[in-house]
Amino acid sequence: MDVEFTCHSGEVLAIFGPSGSGKTTILRSVAGLYRPGHASIRSGAETWSDTDRAAFVPPHRRAVGLVFQEYALFPHLTAVRNVMTALGHRPRVERRDRAEALLNLVHLGGHSAKKPSVLSGGERQRIALARALARDPAVLLLDEPFAAVDRSLRRRLQNEIDSLRRTLDMPLILVTHDFEDVVRLATHVLMLERGRAVASGPISTLMSRPDLSWLREAVGLGSVFDATVTRVHADRGLVELTFDGGTLLAPAGGAAPNAAVRVRIPAREIVLATNPPTGLSLHNVLPGVVTAVHADTAFAAVVVQLTVGGVALLAEVTRDAVGRLGIDAGQHLHALIKSVSIELLASDAHDAEDNR
Amino acid sequence: MDWAALRISLWLGAGTIAILLPFGVWFGRLLAVRDFRGKLLVEALVTVPLVLPPTVLGFYLLVTFGARSPIGQAFQALAGHPLPFSFQGLLLASAIANMPFVVQPIQRGFEAIPSDVRDAAACCGLTPWQQFLRIELPLAWPGVLTASILTFAHTLGEFGVVLMVGGNLPGQTRTLSVAIYDRMQAFDDRGAGVMAATLLAIAVATLMTTTALSRRVNPSRG
Amino acid sequence: MVRRSFCALFAVCLVGLPDAGAQRPPAIAAAANLNFALTEIARQFERDRGTRVDVVFGASGTLTRQIRDGAPFEMFLAADEEFPGQLTAAGLTRDAGAEYAIGRLVLFAPTGSPLVVDERLDGLSRLLHAGQVTRFAMANPDVAPYGRAAEATLRKRGLWDAIRSRLVLGDSIAQAAQFATSGNAVGGLIAYSLVKEPALANKGTYALIPQTDHPPLRQRMVLLKQATPVVEQFYAYMQGSAARTVLINNGYEVPR
Numbered sequence: 001m002d003v004e005f006t007c008h009s010g011e012v013l014a015i016f017g018p019s020g021s022g023k024t025t026i027l028r029s030v031a032g033l034y035r036p037g038h039a040s041i042r043s044g045a046e047t048w049s050d051t052d053r054a055a056f057v058p059p060h061r062r063a064v065g066l067v068f069q070e071y072a073l074f075p076h077l078t079a080v081r082n083v084m085t086a087l088g089h090r091p092r093v094e095r096r097d098r099a100e101a102l103l104n105l106v107h108l109g110g111h112s113a114k115k116p117s118v119l120s121g122g123e124r125q126r127i128a129l130a131r132a133l134a135r136d137p138a139v140l141l142l143d144e145p146f147a148a149v150d151r152s153l154r155r156r157l158q159n160e161i162d163s164l165r166r167t168l169d170m171p172l173i174l175v176t177h178d179f180e181d182v183v184r185l186a187t188h189v190l191m192l193e194r195g196r197a198v199a200s201g202p203i204s205t206l207m208s209r210p211d212l213s214w215l216r217e218a219v220g221l222g223s224v225f226d227a228t229v230t231r232v233h234a235d236r237g238l239v240e241l242t243f244d245g246g247t248l249l250a251p252a253g254g255a256a257p258n259a260a261v262r263v264r265i266p267a268r269e270i271v272l273a274t275n276p277p278t279g280l281s282l283h284n285v286l287p288g289v290v291t292a293v294h295a296d297t298a299f300a301a302v303v304v305q306l307t308v309g310g311v312a313l314l315a316e317v318t319r320d321a322v323g324r325l326g327i328d329a330g331q332h333l334h335a336l337i338k339s340v341s342i343e344l345l346a347s348d349a350h351d352a353e354d355n356r
Numbered sequence: 357m358d359w360a361a362l363r364i365s366l367w368l369g370a371g372t373i374a375i376l377l378p379f380g381v382w383f384g385r386l387l388a389v390r391d392f393r394g395k396l397l398v399e400a401l402v403t404v405p406l407v408l409p410p411t412v413l414g415f416y417l418l419v420t421f422g423a424r425s426p427i428g429q430a431f432q433a434l435a436g437h438p439l440p441f442s443f444q445g446l447l448l449a450s451a452i453a454n455m456p457f458v459v460q461p462i463q464r465g466f467e468a469i470p471s472d473v474r475d476a477a478a479c480c481g482l483t484p485w486q487q488f489l490r491i492e493l494p495l496a497w498p499g500v501l502t503a504s505i506l507t508f509a510h511t512l513g514e515f516g517v518v519l520m521v522g523g524n525l526p527g528q529t530r531t532l533s534v535a536i537y538d539r540m541q542a543f544d545d546r547g548a549g550v551m552a553a554t555l556l557a558i559a560v561a562t563l564m565t566t567t568a569l570s571r572r573v574n575p576s577r578g
Numbered sequence: 579m580v581r582r583s584f585c586a587l588f589a590v591c592l593v594g595l596p597d598a599g600a601q602r603p604p605a606i607a608a609a610a611n612l613n614f615a616l617t618e619i620a621r622q623f624e625r626d627r628g629t630r631v632d633v634v635f636g637a638s639g640t641l642t643r644q645i646r647d648g649a650p651f652e653m654f655l656a657a658d659e660e661f662p663g664q665l666t667a668a669g670l671t672r673d674a675g676a677e678y679a680i681g682r683l684v685l686f687a688p689t690g691s692p693l694v695v696d697e698r699l700d701g702l703s704r705l706l707h708a709g710q711v712t713r714f715a716m717a718n719p720d721v722a723p724y725g726r727a728a729e730a731t732l733r734k735r736g737l738w739d740a741i742r743s744r745l746v747l748g749d750s751i752a753q754a755a756q757f758a759t760s761g762n763a764v765g766g767l768i769a770y771s772l773v774k775e776p777a778l779a780n781k782g783t784y785a786l787i788p789q790t791d792h793p794p795l796r797q798r799m800v801l802l803k804q805a806t807p808v809v810e811q812f813y814a815y816m817q818g819s820a821a822r823t824v825l826i827n828n829g830y831e832v833p834r
Contacts, residue, residue, distance in 0.1 A: 028475075031475075031479055032478075033475050033478065033479070058478070059475070059478040059479055060478045060479075060480075060481050060482055060483055060484070060487075061481075064479060065479070066475075066476070066479045068472045068475070068476060069472075070470075070472060072470065072472040072473045072475065072476035073473075073476075074473065074476070074477070074491055074495075075473075075495070076494050076495060085477070085480045085482065085490070085491075086479075086480035086481060088480070088481045088482065088486075089481060131476075131480065132479075134480075135479070135480065135481060418647055422647040422648065423646070423647050423648030424646070424647065428648070432648065437648075437650065438647070438648030438649075438650075440647055440648060440649070441644065441647070441648060441649040441650060523634070523644050523649050524634050524636065525605055525632075525634060525649070525650070526605070526632045526634070527602050527603075527632070528602070538635075540756065541610065541613070541635060541750065541752040541753060541756070542613050542617070542635070542752070543613075543755075543756075543775070543777055543778065
């Protein structure tokens with residue numbers, strides 16, 4: 001395995017890759033459940049593992065919160081006692097109250113006296129989350145958190161975790177084989193294949209790379225970046241989003257002003273034009289510069305990277321179109337984006353998604 | 357009714373459990389969580405008393421610990437009496453004979469604990485000892501219970517090994533099962549019958565307790 | 579709840595721990611043929627002297643082996659002279675001991691058996707040659723002197739080879755008697771002292787085997803080195819008139 005990464009407070013690092021790529025091994029190594037032959041793991045000023053100096057801190061002495069894929073709750077203990085198990089570092093008198101507070105935080109306030117066997121999968125996951133947070137961890141680790149969950153519940157849980165991470169003062173590392181999780185939650189991505197890192201970096205940068213053919217095959221290309229809701233045009237049913245490349249108009253979906261949203265625009269939804277058009281239904285016309293053109297014989301479409309302000313957008317067009325427009329690096333083109341093609345991914349906008 | 361024999365049988369059962377349970381919990385857990393070279397052989401050796409005729413066990417015990425062996429003579433020098441034909445000798449024989457009844461159910465009990473529950477305990481900050489006491493042992497408890505009750509019932513019924521290693525000394529090594537045999541040899545069918553019925557009643561009561569307890573313990577598992 | 583019932587179980591077992599070396603009557607090993615006679619003698623001894631001895635019955639060979647392995651018996655009443663002789667040779671006894679009785683063998687047939695008993699074993703011979711002997715009981719000659727005597731008798735009458743496959747061997751003469759009286763065998767060669775007991779006497783018919791048909795069953799007793807005064811008393815009691823009377827009533831001959 002050959003991997004290197006750093007994750008800071010407030011960041012969500014998604015470790016993404018197919019099964020067997022080693023993602024869970026990394027997570028377990030950070031937790032101390034797995035001892036790699038060669039590793040150096042540090043948390044703040046503490047060294048958790050350093051094989052060169054034969055230093056190793058066992059898992060029960062690391063301040064790490066791990067939410068297991070199958071939750072791994074203690075079946076013989078009630079929900080509150082499950083959480084209290086992780087509060088050994090706090091004074092005894094505080095433990096019950098703190099555990100109840102954590103259960104409230106994950107919206108399980110009334111269930112503290114129940115045993116895991118009588119609770120649903122989603123409720124169990126939230127107990128696992130509360131228990132992980134109880135540890136006052138330096139890092140929160142989530143192992144395939146949405147793997148065992150159905151779609152509607154998945155979206156709700158994703159939103160909860162997203163809102164949670166904005167309030168938590170710790171890095172979050174999440175392992176998944178589903179790219180949707182990455183798109184929705186991650187600030188940074190580490191992509192693995194067979195134990196090696198094939199790509200890493202902030203998500204918008206990664207998503208704007210035109211050459212990740214396997215990603216293209218798996219989930220399709222699209223630009224992902226963060227924006228803010230600056231205005232709500234309630235009469236027109238639209239919202240105005242401001243991002244590093246300008247402004248966009250998207251259908252209103254219950255997003256409130258000043259809300260932070262994540263935006264995704266699928267590459268095949270962007271039309272390129274040499275001149276700004278008139279008389280068309282679309283709302284968004286953004287000027288930019290072509291920074292890369294990527295043709296891959298495996299695909300019929302060509303990927304054009306168009307940099308608009310500070311953001312690189314990806315557009316898929318036919319080879320013929322490239323020839324006709326003479327598309328080349330350095331050329332000035334406009335990106336035409338239908339507002340209905342703009343996907344908003346954020347906790348504030350979850351109602352919009354549910355209404356789709 | 358030979359009350360001394362009944363006491364000896366009950367004490368043999370209790371004593372065997374007292375000796376074997378701590379060992380069984382330690383060893384059963386070891387076999388459940390660790391993998392090592394030769395594990396297959398070790399597991400087979402633990403099970404051997406199950407398939408060996410009691411006479412084989414009795415023979416080896418007499419040869420190894422009898423008054424004519426070096427170990428036996430050392431024991432005699434220390435304790436003042438030989439190991440066979442004493443209650444301590446019976447305890448030893450019983451402990452060896454009951455090993456599979458103790459180790460296997462406990463091993464299964466610990467094996468049934470998912471490994472990520474153990475990992476979760478570590479991630480909750482529990483030291484290995486706390487992990488064992490607060491998480492593993494409560495979850496493996498049905499296995500421990502089964503082991504104890506099986507061992508107790510089996511010890512009550514032991515005959516071949518007890519007779520060979522213990523002799524038939526009244527008040528010392530004459531267990532209830534041996535006393536029944538003794539009464540039959542003396543053509544005292546009535547005496548034998550009373551004791552046989554007692555042993556049967558104890559066995560049934562013990563097994564009913566297992567079933568009732570295991571039903572009560574199981575529903576609480578998640 | 580579980581833990582409480584566990585403790586209850588343990589508490590039940592807390593009644594009287596069998597401890598080594600407590601106030602316990604001394605143990606005496608005796609050949610199985612003495613089952614009724616010696617029980618009675620021990621009872622009289624207790625009544626007369628006020629002290630008890632515990633008697634453990636078994637095959638002479640088995641008991642000898644146990645004594646050699648360290649069994650804490652203080653006295654041994656065998657069914658022959660050879661087994662006590664082994665113990666004396668091994669230095670485990672006070673002395674060579676004394677002959678206390680001479681035993682007799684009987685041919686026994688339980689009620690309902692086709693076997694007709696007679697001292698020359700003619701009835702057995704007829705049954706054998708008619709192929710009607712299902713099973714025949716005797717003690718194991720390797721460990722029981724009465725078994726050795728039974729084998730000698732059968733050989734003398736020329737029946738040993740034919741009857742061998744039909745034999746059921748008891749690990750002591752008492753067990754052989756069990757087999758013989760239970761009805762699972764057509765009969766057996768067992769100790770006279772065992773059939774004299776009324777409990778067995780009316781379970782069938784028997785015929786005394788002449789002493790010339792087998793080596794005499796001279797029964798010897800020895801005091802082991804660890805014998806305590808009570809047992810020494812018992813040893814002397816065995817040679818007294820009270821004991822001898824009981825022995826004679828049970829079908830033994832007693833030496834002068």
